[in-house]
Amino acid sequence: MIRRGRAEGWLKEPIEGLTAWATFHGVVFNGIKIGPLPGYEDRGSAVIAKRNLNGDIEEPLMTIPKELVLSRQNIELFAKSDQHLRELLQALGDFGRTTRGAVLTFLVMQASLCCPDIKDIGVHTPLTDYIKYLPDELLPTFWTEEEHELLEGTTLRSATRAKMNSLLREFETFRTATGPISWCARYWWDEEDGLLTFDDWLRVDAMYRSRALEVPGVGDAMVPCIDMANHASGHATAALYETDDDGNALLELRQGKYISPGEEITITYGDDKGACENIFSYGFIEDTMSSAKVMFLNLDVPDDDPLRPAKIYVCNTAPGFRLVHKEDTVEWEGDFVWLVVVNEEDGIDFKVRQTVDGEKEIQAFWKESELNDASKIRAYLEKDPLWEVFQLRAVVLMQGRVHAQIERLHVVGSPEREGTVRERPWHLAARLRTLELELLRKTAEILDNKRATLLDSETIQRYLGLIDDDDDKGDEEEVDFT
Ligand SMILES: C[S@@+](CC[C@H](N)C(=O)[O-])C[C@H]1O[C@@H](n2cnc3c(N)ncnc32)[C@H](O)[C@@H]1O
Numbered sequence: 001m002i003r004r005g006r007a008e009g010w011l012k013e014p015i016e017g018l019t020a021w022a023t024f025h026g027v028v029f030n031g032i033k034i035g036p037l038p039g040y041e042d043r044g045s046a047v048i049a050k051r052n053l054n055g056d057i058e059e060p061l062m063t064i065p066k067e068l069v070l071s072r073q074n075i076e077l078f079a080k081s082d083q084h085l086r087e088l089l090q091a092l093g094d095f096g097r098t099t100r101g102a103v104l105t106f107l108v109m110q111a112s113l114c115c116p117d118i119k120d121i122g123v124h125t126p127l128t129d130y131i132k133y134l135p136d137e138l139l140p141t142f143w144t145e146e147e148h149e150l151l152e153g154t155t156l157r158s159a160t161r162a163k164m165n166s167l168l169r170e171f172e173t174f175r176t177a178t179g180p181i182s183w184c185a186r187y188w189w190d191e192e193d194g195l196l197t198f199d200d201w202l203r204v205d206a207m208y209r210s211r212a213l214e215v216p217g218v219g220d221a222m223v224p225c226i227d228m229a230n231h232a233s234g235h236a237t238a239a240l241y242e243t244d245d246d247g248n249a250l251l252e253l254r255q256g257k258y259i260s261p262g263e264e265i266t267i268t269y270g271d272d273k274g275a276c277e278n279i280f281s282y283g284f285i286e287d288t289m290s291s292a293k294v295m296f297l298n299l300d301v302p303d304d305d306p307l308r309p310a311k312i313y314v315c316n317t318a319p320g321f322r323l324v325h326k327e328d329t330v331e332w333e334g335d336f337v338w339l340v341v342v343n344e345e346d347g348i349d350f351k352v353r354q355t356v357d358g359e360k361e362i363q364a365f366w367k368e369s370e371l372n373d374a375s376k377i378r379a380y381l382e383k384d385p386l387w388e389v390f391q392l393r394a395v396v397l398m399q400g401r402v403h404a405q406i407e408r409l410h411v412v413g414s415p416e417r418e419g420t421v422r423e424r425p426w427h428l429a430a431r432l433r434t435l436e437l438e439l440l441r442k443t444a445e446i447l448d449n450k451r452a453t454l455l456d457s458e459t460i461q462r463y464l465g466l467i468d469d470d471d472d473k474g475d476e477e478e479v480d481f482t
Pocket residue numbers: 042043044045046134135137210211227228229230231232281282283284285286287
């Protein structure tokens with residue numbers, strides 16, 4: 001439906017009309033305009049200065065009335081005067097009460113309202129027309145299979161697969177929940193000419209994901225016009241967004257920033273986000289990005305671990321570890337790693353408990369202390385006399401995983417661009433492979449050093465039997481390196 005609306009024009013407006021839309025609905029612009037930035041048209045629209053702007057004295061560059069903010073709270077308000085939207089949200093239950101569920105549903109509803117084949121459904125809001133100004137972002141969920149293959153060996157490959165699966169599940173939930181509503185059955189789900197398809201779900205997901213901001217005092221929301229600001233990190237971020245005492249959204253130039261006419265006003269989408277997440281959520285990597293910054297590598301509990309099923313059962317953290325590039329080192333995070341490297345002889349134990357309603361539950365213990373969640377395990381291990389041994393095991397485990405990932409990237413190499421592969425996916429995949437490979441190599445080096453340091457530690461020397469505490473014992477004991 002959305003693709004058709006874009007092609008036929010009933011769901012598309014030129015960006016030149018946005019200022020009139022905004023002014024009509026009470027948005028105040030101060031010294032700025034919205035449109036393509038000459039030389040950077042591939043970024044879509046941007047917020048551009050119309051005159052000299054001085055961050056030390058400037059009033060807000062944009063003020064967006066609170067009623068225009070596309071937040072969960074406002075969607076609930078819209079639903080009070082729109083019985084069809086209300087029906088949808090009620091049918092969706094818990095999902096309709098999440099911000100994501102409410103926003104995606106609202107966006108599908110706005111597209112349906114614009115569709116000439118759908119009659120007498122829903123209530124027009126200012127935001128019904130707003131979505132006509134939004135571009136279709138080429139996020140990886142719209143890449144072809146050939147383009148996805150270029151991601152082999154990068155962490156974006158599994159992230160995109162997992163996202164596609166979760167989008168499919170979400171869409172099925174949406175279809176099942178709304179199927180019994182008669183107007184949904186007629187317009188959306190009719191076997192012959194139902195208008196809604198998975199492609200629509202991908203499109204509303206992309207709109208939300210690439211434009212959602214965390215608005216102070218509101219939470220995740222889409223803020224019309226402020227969401228036309230492109231991203232720049234660090235000192236290059238020109239403006240910040242916040243809310244005033246009345247809940248209106250503001251775009252404010254940062255103190256000390258001076259912008260000349262024709263220059264862009266950027267915000268940050270999150271300086272801590274890694275290259276993978278930037279492509280995943282926004283479909284670009286900043287030109288100045290020189291490190292993948294953050295990578296998540298998945299892990300499994302080895303098949304030969306007798307505690308594997310219990311460890312998987314109790315695990316409530318992401319199965320893997322995150323590498324975070326900080327200045328000239330790489331730090332890692334992931335409680336799952338600790339769960340993998342300990343075994344029964346060390347002190348981990350699992351017990352089956354019957355709950356009050358007769359269900360069976362597995363509980364994890366570390367030397368008699370209950371581990372309510374996996375995040376506690378590290379604190380216990382740190383206090384254990386064998387802490388260095390556990391660290392060494394963790395380091396060896398991660399070394400194996402990092403080397404396997406490097407190997408996968410080597411196998412992919414630098415493929416030639418096939419004729420059907422689009423320029424942007426090809427370029428982004430190549431940059432991501434390079435950035436992730438560099439971060440992995442750096443991590444491998446750091447882990448090698450860490451391993452060498454740990455092997456030198458007294459605890460480990462003793463654990464391996466290389467230090468003999470008891471001179472009298474002589475050398476009759478064999479060292480067991482396993
Ligand atoms: C919140 S929107 C910003 C407005 C957008 N340019 C538009 O035309 O609607 C986010 C999208 O803008 C583009 N974008 C933002 N910052 C960018 C940057 N630094 N480089 C390239 N594209 C950028 C990406 O396509 C991203 O998904």
